[in-house]
Amino acid sequence: MRENHYYGEILRLVTDFTNAPLVDLDDLRDRVARTCLGRTTPAKPADLAETRQLVAHWTRIVDADSERHRVDLLNGLLAEAAAYPRITDHDDSGWHLHYRDDGVPLAAVLRAVVAVAAAQHLTELGMHRLGRCALAECRFAFVDFSRGGRQRYCSRVCANRDAVRRHRQSR
Template sequence: MQLNPYGEYAVLLAASLANNWPGDRDEIEQRTRDVGMTMPFPERRNDHGETREVIDDWLRIVDAPTDEQRAELLNRQMARASAYPRMVDHDGEGWHLHYRDDGQSLPQVLRSVIAVGTALHLTTRGMQRLRRCEAEPCTQVVVDVTRNGRQRYCSVRCANRAAVRRHRNRQL
């Protein structure tokens, strides 16, 4: 039984948007399709800019210095996006939950999905499972979905760069 349909993919989508901001609305919508979101989004003139605001708000959660501040920011985001969860069956996906009202814009849907997904990710995997890459000067978001919960770098490249830096510092 799967109770968490939004956790991992929603947080990975948010990180993808934060780490590599799309040039236009169509690219944002394509990213949603890439992670399996199938519902249509009514197109609005400000979708690109408003989605950037959603991601900037989410980055404040990523960068919160304490678990308590992270939870407070995330609770505000969920309150802002709140709707009664709904059971839906569309696009051949089978029955599942939506945590948003019908007919919402792309930014509104992303705010709901990303906020709930982030909350599910952090509460089921651990509050430390969302951070910035530890390899300086990288600032990419790291969504830790590893089994052991010890992912510190956004990529193998950054992990290798950090290892080389540690090795050189030991040689001094």
């Protein structure tokens, strides 16, 4: 059962922060505003530094060298984001669960939704569903949303570039 109806979008957002680091507070506000979180939680200067810390923690989760290590890091993130779940219809989108207290800063909201989204995605589909692009010159982080769970590249562009390279080398 998927309880967080927007977890894919949240995981894409934190991965975007990983691959294209935040420039400033306006950048944070703009990127969050383009997601399901919108502008419901105002971003303050402290949120930028805390979001960068979240991204550093996320990067360690992506780069974990074993499932156990990934789980330990993710459990640490979940512990930092501890709040009791609550049912809400704050935006008239239908009743759904939130995993954060009301009135908390944007960085705390991001920490909570990223932690829960990652925990749901990885426990439902497999701990291997995070990675780095297999193209040597890219190495962007990605979350594997593929049906088969065998994603190796961050994008089709990188997959095609590597396929062309392998084809040319075989000639």
